[in-house]
Amino acid sequence: MTSRTRGPRFALPPHRPPAFTGPLHDARTATALGRWLGAAFAVCFVTGLVSHYLQHPPSWLADDLPTRPVWGYRLTQGLHIATGLAAIVLLLAKLWTVYPRLFTWPPVRSARHALERLSVAVLVAAAVFQVFTGLLNIVEWYPWAFSFVPAHFAVAWIAAGSILLHVAVKAPEIRAHWSRDAAGTLGAPAEETADRRSLLLGVGAAVGVVTVTTVGQALTPLKALDLLAPRHPDHGPQGLPVNRTAAAAGVSAHGLGEWRLEVVGPRPYTLTLAALRALPRTRARLPVACVEGWSVDADWSGVPIRDLVERAGGRPGAAALRVTSLEVVGAYRVMEMGAEYADDPLTLLALTLDGQPLSLDHGFPARIIAPDRPGVLQTKWVHRLEVL
Structure with a gap:
């Protein structure tokens, strides 16, 4: 009877979480x-x-x-x-500081601990979602x-609620470490204090660099x-950026040959471009x-919206307006403005930009320009105004 020689046996080490x-x-x-x-975040x-x-x-x-301040x-x-x-x-930087706690073992020690970790998971997920989808949005x-x-808006509320819950849960710990002389930091090794100061200065410098190189x-x-x-505020047609070009909106100069402005109200009327240009301007x-996030001042000239509304029979100061663009598709092809905007003397159906007729990308032949208003609501290629 022969004996079988066995090789060395290897045992897997017991599982340990990352240290x-x-x-x-x-x-x-x-x-x-x-x-x-x-x-x-606030x-x-x-x-x-x-x-x-x-x-x-x-x-x-x-x-x-509100329509004031105009730069609001x-x-x-x-x-x-x-x-x-x-x-x-x-x-x-914050995630780098706290990520060891994300790998604590065992992952759940009690029902309360499970709820706390779930709230942290929601907080981290919501925060990461908000900042990175926001970043991709500004580059379109x-x-x-x-x-x-709607997704960014909804998750903003989740993030805000998660932050408030996290602060409430961690309030004793935050209070203990809030000030420079807080408990647990007095008597800390000088090297540790210097390292922390260097980290915070580095993070502050990185924030400063990002801000200075983008806020312009x-x-x-x-x-x-x-x-x-x-x-860049100076780059674009007529020295002004555009997000949505005429080509992207499906608007061409060829299709504007018979353009008319239709104004609907108790006394509806239609204007040719020549007739619109002949009206008193502001x-x-x-x-x-x-x-x-980008913005730039410009000089605009056009017909006050309230004059067009009043001519159509709208009551001054009480008539809202629905504006329709020539663009083929788009979330803001139809825009509504309330009575406060429609009656403001600075809300214009603009015809010129910095003294020159609007370029096609800036909304030729006419566009809305109003004070204290998001750019997506400054409708371009306007062809219909409806007094509400």
Whole structure:
């Protein structure tokens, strides 16, 4: 009887979770970064609500939206995009600080611990979704099947609620590490304190670089430093950027030969371009401020909308307006403006830009320009006004 020689036996080591060490993966660093990130998300949330309700006002608010200051939307949306870009840096730094806790073992220790981890998962997912879909929106790249605006709006509320819940759960820990002299930081090794300071300075510098090299698309005094933003305020037809060209909208110069402006109301009428140009005009310097974050002032000349509304029988100060564009398809092909906008003396059916007739990409033969209004609602290629 022969014996069979056995080779060496290898036993798999017991499973151990990844080990993450380092003094900066601590509550003090997470709290310091969390303050900045929370402030950025708060600004983004409030300014995002402003943008959403200016674009999609509820019926009870539509006639009372403010038209002053004329640069109001330029400021709020510029802040929204600037803080959103800064939040990307801050979120990555915050996740780097806390990611060891995402791999704690066992993953669930109790029902309360399971709920806490679920809330953190929702918070992280919502925050990542918001900043990165927002980033892709400003470069107008949509590699997804859903509609960006309602999804971004809905997840903003989820993110806001998750942040409030997280702050409530972590309140004792945040309070303990909020100040420089907080418990647990006094007597910390000098090397650890210096490392934390270096990390925070580095993150602050990165936020500063991202801000300075992108904010020039809205804050035009810094436009020379506008290196990373997708738009430059001086680049485009007639020195003004465009998001949607005439070709993209399906509008061609050939199809405008018989253009007429149709104004519908109690006393409807139609105007040729020559007749429209013969009406008394108003000049106004107003910004075009787009939801993607870029904005620039320009000189506009055109017929006040309230004059056209009054001629059609609309009551001054009480008539809203529906505006229809020649573009073939588009989410904003038909736009409505409330009575406050329609009656404002600076709301124009513009015919010229910086003293020159509108180019086709800027809405020739006529477009809407109104104060404190999102760019997507400054309808181009207007051919019909309906007094409501």
